[in-house]
Amino acid sequence: MDQGFFLLFATVSVITALTVVLARNPVHSALALMACFLQISAIFVLLEAPLLAVIQIFVYVGAIMVLFLFVIMMIDVREAVLQRFVPGGNLPALVLLVLLGVEMLVLVLLSERFSVTEPVATRGGEIRALSTTLFADYLLPFEVASVILLAALVGAIVLARKESG
Amino acid sequence: MMVPLWWYISLAVVLFVIGAAGVLLRRNILVVLMSLELLLNSVNINFIAFGRYYYDDFRGQVFAIFVIAITAAEVAVALGILVALVRNKSTLKVDDVTMMKG
Numbered sequence: 001m002d003q004g005f006f007l008l009f010a011t012v013s014v015i016t017a018l019t020v021v022l023a024r025n026p027v028h029s030a031l032a033l034m035a036c037f038l039q040i041s042a043i044f045v046l047l048e049a050p051l052l053a054v055i056q057i058f059v060y061v062g063a064i065m066v067l068f069l070f071v072i073m074m075i076d077v078r079e080a081v082l083q084r085f086v087p088g089g090n091l092p093a094l095v096l097l098v099l100l101g102v103e104m105l106v107l108v109l110l111s112e113r114f115s116v117t118e119p120v121a122t123r124g125g126e127i128r129a130l131s132t133t134l135f136a137d138y139l140l141p142f143e144v145a146s147v148i149l150l151a152a153l154v155g156a157i158v159l160a161r162k163e164s165g
Numbered sequence: 166m167m168v169p170l171w172w173y174i175s176l177a178v179v180l181f182v183i184g185a186a187g188v189l190l191r192r193n194i195l196v197v198l199m200s201l202e203l204l205l206n207s208v209n210i211n212f213i214a215f216g217r218y219y220y221d222d223f224r225g226q227v228f229a230i231f232v233i234a235i236t237a238a239e240v241a242v243a244l245g246i247l248v249a250l251v252r253n254k255s256t257l258k259v260d261d262v263t264m265m266k267g
Contacts, residue, residue: 006168010176017180017203021187026195033199040206043176046168047213049226059233064202064240071244072195075251093189101182108178114171119218133223134230145234152238159245162252 006046013039026072034065048119051127173214180207192258194250198243205236 016039019032041056108114134142180203187200209229216225250262 001166002168003166003172006172010172013176014179014183017183020199020203021183021191021196026193026199029196029199033202036203037206040210043173043210044213047173047217049213049217049229052209052213052226052229055230055233059237060202060206064237067240067244068195068199071247074248075257076255090190094186097182097186097189100185101178104178104181105175108171108174114174115169116218117167117169119167120221130223130226134227138227138231141231145231149234149238152241156241156245159242160248 002046006043009039009042009046013043027069030065030068030072033068034061037061037065051130170214170218173210177207177210177214180210192260194247194257194259194262197259198240198247202236202240205232208232 013036016032016036020029020036023029023032037056037060041053041061044050044053044056184200184203184207187203188197191197191200209232212225212229212232214225216223216228251257254262254264256262
């Protein structure tokens with residue numbers, strides 16, 4: 001049951017990820033990336049992390065992709081649409097990528113530590129326990145992350161503002 | 166039937182390689198930024214999978230939450246830079262952005 005769902009979500013996410021890279025139109029890339037994020041959030045549900053799945057949909061699909069689509073709308077992509085994807089255009093990078101992928105897959109498949117099938121005690125996704133952990137043990141990183149978000153907010157406004165302002 | 170851990174790791178590897186291909190081979194800045202998002206998401210899958218299969222606490226999920234927060238900040242700044250760039254120099258190709266002579 002779980003395995004069937006995993007295979008379904010994994011297949012669709014890989015196909016949509018390939019579409020992101022191969023599509024010529026950035027709008028098509030953005031929509032395919034949105035579908036890919038939805039599949040990944042379904043995989044988070046399979047991993048019994050429901051809060052992460054909801055955050056994934058809110059933040060990525062709801063905020064980041066809308067930001068991308070707004071920027072695509074603002075700037076003129078007609079010139080960029082015309083350039084096509086040439087895999088042979090950058091041969092060293094392509095060879096490096098193939099080597100990287102083969103190496104990682106071989107290491108994962110040959111290692112015995114990755115073959116565990118039983119997760120540790122199933123927690124059923126206790127969001128209360130997760131938030132207690134987040135706000136008790138990881139309070140300082142949480143506050144640092146919020147300060148970083150504030151700095152990014154101010155920085156984005158300053159960067160995108162017109163010079164004369 | 167439970168899903169073995171290496172399935173998740175393999176999926177993350179495949180997504181990571183696809184995202185890296187987008188970063189290295191595409192010349193469109195928007196697609197490069199979207200591929201970066203893909204990279205960070207594949208790493209998130211790894212965090213949550215390892216946290217679920219090896220540890221009894223929530224360290225994997227907490228780390229994934231931080232990754233998502235930092236990603237949001239990164240995208241906001243990157244798109245701000247992109248808007249400023251397009252305003253000054255009307256191009257979307259990474260090869261044309263050589264103002265700093267790097």
